[in-house]
Amino acid sequence: MSASFSRRDLLRTTTGALALGSAAGWHASAQADEKRREKLVEPDFKVKHGRIRQSVMGWCFNPLPAVELAKHCREIGIVGIEGIGADHYPAVRKLGLKISLVGSHGFAKGPFNRDNHEFCLAKLRTGIDLAVENECENVITFTGMREQGISDEQGAKNCLDLWKQVIGYAEEKKVNLCLEHLNSRDGSHPMKGHPGYFGDDVDFCVDLIKQVDSPRMKLLFDIYHVQIMNGDVIRRLRQYKDVISHIHTAGNPGRCELDDKQEINYPAVMQAIIDIDFRGFVAQEFIPTWPDKIEALRHAAKVCDV
Ligand SMILES: O=C(O)C(=O)CO
Known part of the structure; x- marks a missing residue:
């Protein structure tokens, strides 16, 4: 047997063994994950306490049609839905769900840049009208992204100018504009984080909110x-209770299920939300990784039903 032949032979054998080994490793970890999930889920769980008014964010469950998602929500005891096309509002409302939040201009093109003001204003006004029509109290707004050539000071002023232009209309219609704070740290996935987002410090966002007055x-x-950005979640919930009108969830890291692989103690956070007498919606906004996305939703509903 030549030396080169035996080397090739050895290589083939080793590669094969490694491939087999890693397939076996993957299989073992998939099995362990399945066992973990089996322990976590309660297949027939339905919301019992309802002290947290739970909702769900539709985009996380794409491509599941909104009405299908709404039917699962109704069955689980989740009472609100958001992040679905407005054309689905009548059908999901007919199923008994509330629209918990109406969309507007999105997080990328926000009031940080004055060039976006006309666009944001139109979207916010339309959102407010849609909210009134659908008995929803909240319309989302964002700061938008930082942009070269616009200082943070100028960007903050631009945001305030835009919100001050539209807030009178929101007051008249009895609808809240909710500014969403986002993390700018996770750049691994377009919806796990938003690098470059201006409103990435929740304390600063509250400062802006107070300036709108x-x-x-x-x-x-x-x-x-x-x-991700500020931490100290329960203390901040208490600190900002008077300005919070909507809440979102997800496991960290990974914007995943609210399970035992992530770090936030959700039952304690939910208890804190009850303790501050928050009456709005808490919407599940995690990106499911479990094979059965509805099982993941049911599990999250259980974790939050304290
Ligand atoms: O990332 C989020 O939480 C958003 O809602 C962006 O739309």
Whole structure:
């Protein structure tokens, strides 16, 4: 047997063994994950306490049609839905769900740049009208991204100018504008984080909200984003209770299920939300990784039903 032949032979054998080994490793970890999930889920769970008014963010469950998602929500006891096309509002409302939040201009093209003001204003006004029509109290707004050539000071002023232009209309219609704080740290996935987002410090967002000086200018407290950027979630919930009008969830890291692989103690956070007498919606906004996305939603509903 030549030396080169035996080397090739050895290489083939080793590669084969490694491939087999890693396939076996993957299989073992998939099995372990399945066992973990089996322990976590309660297949027939339905919301019992309802002290947290739970909602769900539709985009996380794409491509599941909104009405299908709404039917699962109704069955689980989740009472609100958001992040779905407005054309689905009548059908999901007919199923008994509330629209918990109406969209507007999105996080990328925001008031940080004055060139976006006309666009944002139109989207916010349309959002407010849609909210009134659908008995929803909240319309989302964002700061938008930092941009070269616009200082933070100027960007903050631009945001305030835009919100001050529209807040009178929100007051008249009795709708809240909720500013969402987002994390700018996770750049691994377009929806796990938003590098470059201006409003990435929740304390600063609250400062902006206070400068608008209206009872209708509020904060969307996204527990996942706050955990990443500022932390100290329960203390901040208490500190900002008067300006919070909507809440989002997700496990960190990874914007995943609210399971035992992530770091936020959701039952304690939910208890804190009850303790501050928060009456709005807490929407599940995690990106499911479990094979059965509805099982993941049911599990999250259980974790939050304290
Ligand atoms: O990333 C989020 O939480 C958003 O809502 C962006 O739309």
